[in-house]
Amino acid sequence: MLELNFAKSGDGLLPAIVQDYTTGEVLMLAYINELAWQKTLETGKGHFWSRSRNKLWLKGESSGHIQVVKEILVDCDEDTVVYKVEQIGGAACHKGYASCFFRKVDGNDLVLTGKKVFDPEQVYK
């Protein structure tokens, strides 16, 4: 398996940036440990380590909105990766937006810029 520098972080977690492989839009950021990294490489589906549930997380396991990994980039320090993905269902955010980054800074406010794709209450029952 291709090694990353998991020792760099105190908790063994490294950030994985998820980017739409066609548009380049940043969809989300989540964390990986060695197991999540291995599962992603093995299956070609985006796996992460859920910090809130403290368990392996196949993105889309509840919603069906999995991420098919088309390409993986690794940074100079080998402590961050970019997953370029096809986002099944068209939305990465659990709030129903295409991207988790659906707001931008405008002065002292956050203004909506993102597109709502689904109603979370219909998807997460």
Place this chain on the structure above:
Amino acid sequence: MLELNFAKSGDGLLPAIVQDYTTGEVLMLAYINELAWQKTLETGKGHFWSRSRNKLWLKGESSGHIQVVKEILVDCDEDTVVYKVEQIGGAACHKGYASCFFRKVDGNDLVLTGKKVFDPEQVYK
């Protein structure tokens, strides 16, 4: 000042993804604390918290390759941001590449995909 969820992380640091504002290329990932966030909002230049030097870091302070922040996106949990920037000098990576993500996974290897813009030995004396 616009608040982020700095309490989310144990060390008060949140990841900031830096993306080229015209091409969408992910250039680097670094960390921000409240001070770095405030300085970025105040000055419009990308500031971070250097984990290795444990101090505020104006990106480009040594190389001159500062990042002019054109837009800032905030994620659903308010614990990650995207800085869309104009990268002065055309290179974000201290190794001289446009992006720190200058290699991709190819089987068990990393292969070069990035473009070298400058010679680090000439820039960091």
